[in-house]
Amino acid sequence: MVIRSCLTIVFDGSFYKAILECHDGKDYSVASVILGSSEPKISLILKLVNNDYQRFHFHHVTDKTQKIFKRVNPKRAQRLANKVMRYQGISTKAQSTLQKQLEEKKQLRKTKRSAEKRLTNNLRYQKRVAKRRKKHRGH
Secondary structure (H helix, E strand, O other), X not given: OOEEEEEEEEEOOOOEEEEEEEEEOOEEEEEEEEEEOOOOXXXXXXXXXXXXXXXXXXXXXXXXXXXXXXXXXXXXXXXXXXXXXXXXXOOHHHHHHHHHHXXXXXXXXXXXXXXXXXXXXXXXXHHHHHHHHHHOOOO
C-alpha cells in the first residue's frame, strides 16, 4: 500500500499553519497545526514532522473516487512539485475537510456548553428549593 502525503505551510493573515494531507488508497485525511506568527524555520518543521507528529489531529474522509497513480519520472515530479508550490496553496479538498472538522468541533462545544448550563441551572434551582424548605420547617 502506498501512502502519499503533502505538507503545506500557509500564512493565513496572522499565523503560519502547517497542513498535512495524506492519501492512502481509499482514505483521505487532513490535519492542521498552527505554527505561530513568525516564519517557521526548517528545524521547526523537521521537529514537527519527526517528533511532534502526535500534535496532528487527523480528520478522515473515505475517498469514493479512486485515482490510479502511474509512475512519474523524478525530474517531472520535481517540476510538478515546483509548479504546485508556485501556483497552488492548499487544495480545496483539504479546505473543505478542515471546515467540516471545524463545524463538528463547534457543534460539540455547543452541546457541551448547553449541557453544562442546564446542569448549573438545575443545581441553582435545587439550592433555592432546599433553602425555601429549610425556612418553612417550623420552630
